Amino acid sequence: MTLRSDLDFSVWNPDSDVSNYKLVEPDDFVVGLRSFQHGISHSTVRGLVSPAYTVLRAAPEAEPRFYKYYFRSSLLISQLANITQGIRQGQAIDMEAFQNLEIPLPPLAEQRRIADFLDIETRRMDGLRAASQRQSALLEERLTEQLRQLTTSAGHPEMRATGVPWMPDMAASWRLHKIGRSFRTGSGTTPRSSDTAYFDGEHAWVNTGDLRDSWVTEPSKTVTSKALADYPTLRVYPPGSLVVAMYGATTGRVGILGVPACVNQACCVLSGTGAVDPEFAFFWFRAHRLEILGLASGGGQPNISQDLVRSLRIPAPAKDEQHRIVRTAREWQDRIAAQRRLQERRAGLLAERRQALITAAVTGQFDVTTASGRNVTGGVAV
Structure with a gap:
């Protein structure tokens, strides 16, 4: 179980009525709201839980530590699978059936x-x-x-200053290139999700979740030609293009397109036009992700803009x-x-x-x- 003080968000109003809440003592077990997914938690603290939870307390002849393990055994998990109600996210244990389960009680x-x-x-x-x-x-x-x-020196012994605080040095013989001058940058969009005619089509559609610091060859989603026709910002980028996640849980991750693909609005696509090879830039972005994230805006989940990406300067040789x-x-x-x-x-x-x-x-x-x-x-x- 997790103490409320250990959470990074508030889930309870201290002024609310707690008269119906249930007391949990150390060594009690708590069955959660979606109990089949979250299992049965063993408590090590004294506290309160919502009336929606079920609290189990060990009998005098039962050792709580033994049942802490038993409730995590494959045997009980298989039994729970047979006594659940609902489907998918709504699955929960049938408490009446659970109470009728026979469990071992060794000395x-x-x-x-x-x-x-x-x-x-x-x-x-x-x-x-x-x-x-x-x-x-x-x-x-x-x-x-x-x-x-x-990606900044490749073992060259002679170095010179870059003028970039978080990347102070580079090989003396290399040049410093601005991303916006070495690449065409673009993005994409998300078609209206309620219209099924836009999805499961013939065009790969990359989302930030597809970016795993590797080649992107099998994006998880596709869109139709109708989506491309109805959304001018949804264009197909060629293989070899570099894709950077601008926001979301994967901000800063990169991928190289292994297939022609369009992207959603959270992706920035760099298509090579100048002196910097997209795959060289891919490894440079990987190496300096934390520093780039330090330039991002936003609170707990910082965002990278296309303007920020274009303003970055990358050192590169011939x-x-x-x-x-x-x-x-x-x-x-x-x-x-x-x-x-x-x-x-x-x-x-x-x-x-x-x-x-x-x-x-x-x-x-x-x-x-x-x-x-x-x-x-x-x-x-x-």
Whole structure:
């Protein structure tokens, strides 16, 4: 559960009537409004919840820590799937059916042994998963720094000032190019969503969610020729164009079009016309995303405008050297991506094994008094 003080938004008026609210004590369980999606939360604090929630309190013969794990076991999750009401986002547990579920009740001492075992083993697995996630983040930081050096100096020993505070130096033999003079810039729009004749057509339509710092070859949405005819700002850009997310959750992310595509209004498209190769600019934008976001306007979710993008200055050598740099950047990116996939796969396997270990322990598939966490039946331990 999450304390209200830990949220970054207000969800309750302190002057409102709370007489119907329910008291939650430490070690209680709370079934949420959309209980099937959000599960059953174990409380570690004393507080109040809305009358719409259901509060469960353990009987004297039940160890709350044991049931904290049991309520997360694959067995119970499969049972919940059979007693839910509603569809999609409205799914919720049928509380009457839930109350009639039969759940295991081992002797209290055994419940505590199982909980103690799982406390230790899940903490160990969580530590390993956190280490994998930290390693993945460090790999991304390493790539960013490599790309920053590659797109500002590429190892040239002689440097000169750029006059740009957040990018102070570049190779002395390179030139500083203004984006607005080296690229044609444009954007797009979103057709009226209520008109189905505009969507699921023959033209790829890129949204900011499609921008993942890579080539964009299969955008998630398409629009029709009718949409292009009715919306003059909706034009098709050629493959090789650079796309920058201007606002939304992915602000600052970039992509290179691998197919002809139009875009929505949150995307800025750069089509190469000058001395800077779009893919070279792609890696430069990747390397300096945080600095560019620092120039953005807005509050919690800053925005980048086309004017801001056009005003940016990018250092670049001659085209032949840009192409060599792009080849090197691709190799680095592919190498780091492969290493990150290994870390993500490791974290995923740990999550699966954690779930299997919990299920095996709370359903009595092995004796935790003799299990070391390394030779658990069924191959579920790590």
